[in-house]
Amino acid sequence: MNNSTSSIITIGRQYGSGGRQIGQEIAQHFGIKCYDKELLEHAANDSGICKELFENHDEKPTNSFLYSLVMDTYSFGYSSAGFSDMPMNHKVFLAQFDAIKKLASEGPCVMVGRCADYALADNKDCFSIFVHANLDWRISRISGRHHNSAKEAKDMIVKADKSRASYYNYYTNKKWGSATSYNLCVDTSKFGIDGAIKTIIDAIETFDNCKK
Numbered sequence: 001m002n003n004s005t006s007s008i009i010t011i012g013r014q015y016g017s018g019g020r021q022i023g024q025e026i027a028q029h030f031g032i033k034c035y036d037k038e039l040l041e042h043a044a045n046d047s048g049i050c051k052e053l054f055e056n057h058d059e060k061p062t063n064s065f066l067y068s069l070v071m072d073t074y075s076f077g078y079s080s081a082g083f084s085d086m087p088m089n090h091k092v093f094l095a096q097f098d099a100i101k102k103l104a105s106e107g108p109c110v111m112v113g114r115c116a117d118y119a120l121a122d123n124k125d126c127f128s129i130f131v132h133a134n135l136d137w138r139i140s141r142i143s144g145r146h147h148n149s150a151k152e153a154k155d156m157i158v159k160a161d162k163s164r165a166s167y168y169n170y171y172t173n174k175k176w177g178s179a180t181s182y183n184l185c186v187d188t189s190k191f192g193i194d195g196a197i198k199t200i201i202d203a204i205e206t207f208d209n210c211k212k
Contacts, residue, residue, distance in 0.1 A: 005030045006208055008104045008123060009200075010116040012130040012168070012182065015160035016138030016153070018193045019131035020112055025197050026204070027110040036112040039099055046102065047095035049088075057092040059113060059167045093171060113164070117182065118172040127207050129200060130182040137189035183207070 009026060013019020020036055027034035035042070040054040100119040103109060104126070111120075117128035133141075135157065143153035168176035179185050184203050186196045 003030050005108050005204055007108055007125050007127045007204055008120060009110045009204060010126060010128045011112045014132045015157045016142040017131045017133040018188045021193060022131055022197055023110045023112040026200060029201055032108045034110040035103060039096060039114055042103060043095040043099035046099055049091060049095055053088060054092055057089050059164050115168055115171050127204055128182045130177060130185045132187055133189035
């Protein structure tokens with residue numbers, strides 16, 4: 001059977017919920033590309049900003065961000081004086097925003113994190129997903145993968161979730177993890193990874209059929 005989709009799938013995820021693995025397996029199912037850290041490389045190549053700077057600012061919030069300033073500068077492009085004078089974290093966000101739009105224009109794919117759902121809010125083919133799970137389930141999963149204690153795993157989860165939430169809430173007009181911000185929310189502690197993948201694939205196929 002030939003599995004195909006006409007959709008661009010974006011995945012927001014709590015740390016330890018399995019969102020990245022789910023994104024990779026969904027992309028494999030449909031025979032499309034999955035962009036996670038690869039988004040940073042594309043943004044770096046297109047903007048001329050070195051990749052290390054993207055990694056340093058990856059999904060990390062900034063308290064000095066001015067939404068209107070960034071969006072005004074985005075509308076003028078990189079050549080504007082405003083962009084040249086911007087702090088690096090603003091430039092990184094805009095370059096990533098551009099890279100997401102460019103990759104989406106090339107066809108169906110899966111994008112993990114980095115406000116991709118917001119960048120593609122006006123794209124009729126975008127289907128946004130948020131993957132979450134209860135804390136104990138995530139602690140068990142992370143401690144098993146990293147061979148650390150439950151306390152260390154919990155600290156990693158709390159820190160990563162706080163950073164992702166701050167980044168998303170700062171750069172978008174939506175709330176990270178809120179059901180109203182996404183087309184579908186899936187709890188992997190209830191479904192399991194395999195069950196979540198099946199649920200999401202079914203939802204994407206329904207979405208594709210509704211577009212026809």
